[in-house]
Amino acid sequence: MTIKRAVLLIGSPKGNNSSSASLGSYLLSKLEKYDIETEALHLHSEIRTDAKQTLFLEKVEEADLIILAAPLYVDTLPAKVIKALSLIADQRKKLYVDDIKSAKNQSFAVIVNCGFPEAEQNKTALKVYQEFAREAKLKYLGGIAVGMGGAVSGKAFSEMGGMAKDLIEGLDQAADDIVRNHYLSNTVIEKTSKPLISQKWLYTLVGNLNWRFQAFKNGVYRKINDQPYKGERLND
Amino acid sequence: MRALILNGEELDGITLEQFSKTISKELQANDFEVEEILLKEKEIADCLGCFDCWVKTPGICIIDDYGREAAARLINSDLLVFLTPVVFGSYSYQLKKALDRMIPLISPYFKKVKGEIHHKKRYPKYPSLLAIGIIEETNEQTSRIFKNLVERNSINFHSPHFQTEVFAETDLDYQELKDTVNQFSKKAGEKNDN
Numbered sequence: 001m002t003i004k005r006a007v008l009l010i011g012s013p014k015g016n017n018s019s020s021a022s023l024g025s026y027l028l029s030k031l032e033k034y035d036i037e038t039e040a041l042h043l044h045s046e047i048r049t050d051a052k053q054t055l056f057l058e059k060v061e062e063a064d065l066i067i068l069a070a071p072l073y074v075d076t077l078p079a080k081v082i083k084a085l086s087l088i089a090d091q092r093k094k095l096y097v098d099d100i101k102s103a104k105n106q107s108f109a110v111i112v113n114c115g116f117p118e119a120e121q122n123k124t125a126l127k128v129y130q131e132f133a134r135e136a137k138l139k140y141l142g143g144i145a146v147g148m149g150g151a152v153s154g155k156a157f158s159e160m161g162g163m164a165k166d167l168i169e170g171l172d173q174a175a176d177d178i179v180r181n182h183y184l185s186n187t188v189i190e191k192t193s194k195p196l197i198s199q200k201w202l203y204t205l206v207g208n209l210n211w212r213f214q215a216f217k218n219g220v221y222r223k224i225n226d227q228p229y230k231g232e233r234l235n236d
Numbered sequence: 237m238r239a240l241i242l243n244g245e246e247l248d249g250i251t252l253e254q255f256s257k258t259i260s261k262e263l264q265a266n267d268f269e270v271e272e273i274l275l276k277e278k279e280i281a282d283c284l285g286c287f288d289c290w291v292k293t294p295g296i297c298i299i300d301d302y303g304r305e306a307a308a309r310l311i312n313s314d315l316l317v318f319l320t321p322v323v324f325g326s327y328s329y330q331l332k333k334a335l336d337r338m339i340p341l342i343s344p345y346f347k348k349v350k351g352e353i354h355h356k357k358r359y360p361k362y363p364s365l366l367a368i369g370i371i372e373e374t375n376e377q378t379s380r381i382f383k384n385l386v387e388r389n390s391i392n393f394h395s396p397h398f399q400t401e402v403f404a405e406t407d408l409d410y411q412e413l414k415d416t417v418n419q420f421s422k423k424a425g426e427k428n429d430n
Contacts, residue, residue, distance in 0.1 A: 012285060013282060013285045014284075014286075044282065071285065073285075073332075074332075074335050074336060074339075075385055075389055075392060076332070077326060077332070078282070078283070078285075078336060079283070079332035079333040079335075082326060082327070082328070082329045082332050083329040085324065086323060089324075116353050116354070118352055121352065121388075124381065124384050124388055127381045127384070128324045128325050128326045128381060128385075129324075131324040131325045132324040207346055208345050211290060211291060211344040211345065214287075214292075215290075215291045215292075215294070220291070220292065220293070224291070224294050224344070225294070226295045227295060227359050228295040228296050229295070229307065229311050229312065229341075230311075230359060231312070232308050232312055
């Protein structure tokens with residue numbers, strides 16, 4: 001199958017100001033160099049109403065390749081991503097039952113990022129995405145797991161300097177693999193899962209300082225450890 | 237002791253009422269005061285990923301809807317039950333929309349757990365977690381993913397005890413469900429202050 005059209009589904013509620021958008025858009029820009037027609041869709045707004053859902057499914061159906069870029073929420077997919085993927089899987093299953101000839105061959109690749117330093121914390125989510133691909137009868141091209149998502153946070157890679165070198169090389173290679181409709185190579189998995197900051201302690205130190213700084217700016221520095229619901233007796 | 241059932245039944249999916257009733261009855265028999273939230277009936281918006289619940293209104297989500305109340309009820313329970321259809325090995329949308337809003341219950345600060353970075357506790361005590369997944373028919377692969385997910389959640393939600401069982405709709409054994417709940421109730425009723 002030749003990939004002529006790719007759709008990027010961005011699963012972060014933060015829209016373009018998210019690590020998911022940065023990562024997914026970079027990969028999409030690389031695919032465009034291979035003359036692949038692309039479109040980026042923000043899931044949170046695309047499936048808000050029934051009418052929008054119908055249009056969303058039409059756009060997904062037109063693509064040969066679906067790329068999903070999403071954050072890790074509570075060890076798995078954000079709620080809205082579960083909803084969007086359920087819609088896609090239901091539509092695909094229906095097509096296969098109603099009219100198997102009209103069911104198009106489509107491929108699926110995913111980029112998951114988490115705020116923890118370890119890219120491995122995305123492992124369970126990747127298994128969920130693979131299972132989705134199986135149930136939706138999509139060819140699974142593999143998953144890219146990125147840790148330290150907080151260091152990307154909506155930035156363009158050009159702003160990140162040497163920190164993003166391995167990640168960029170990994171995504172470049174991913175575009176090469178995807179364009180051939182091949183499973184992501186080991187180089188992609190290795191390069192993209194490398195920590196953006198080599199010392200884990202430094203990432204957590206800066207992270208902890210950042211929470212304090214933001215709380216200070218918002219005038220709640222002394223309240224950051226508050227327990228507002230402690231011992232609350234709730235009635236129906 | 238209090239138990240909270242988060243029922244993640246989908247809007248157009250199978251009803252989990254019978255499961256919920258069985259679980260509730262078994263918990264009551266083990267001296268738990270039981271409350272159930274049928275999430276599809278509650279207005280809970282999707283998490284915005286803003287982290288304001290950590291740095292602007294610490295411990296409280298900025299969205300003023302039932303998500304706040306669900307969080308308050310969860311942290312004041314001793315035993316938490318996730319009851320959900322298994323979707324791609326994960327939770328239903330209805331359950332997950334609530335879980336994504338539980339972030340205010342933990343601290344933004346990082347700590348190391350078995351060599352991995354996680355978030356510190358905000359509260360001194362968290363509920364034990366029993367997850368009951370319902371699938372259409374037995375599927376080893378999705379059951380394994382589901383169990384793995386609950387184990388990961390038990391780390392991030394600081395659950396003193398956790399257990400996961402997956403039941404197939406087509407081959408349902410209510411006695412097994414009762415036994416699971418009964419045994420876990422006893423375990424969760426023990427010292428629950430990790």
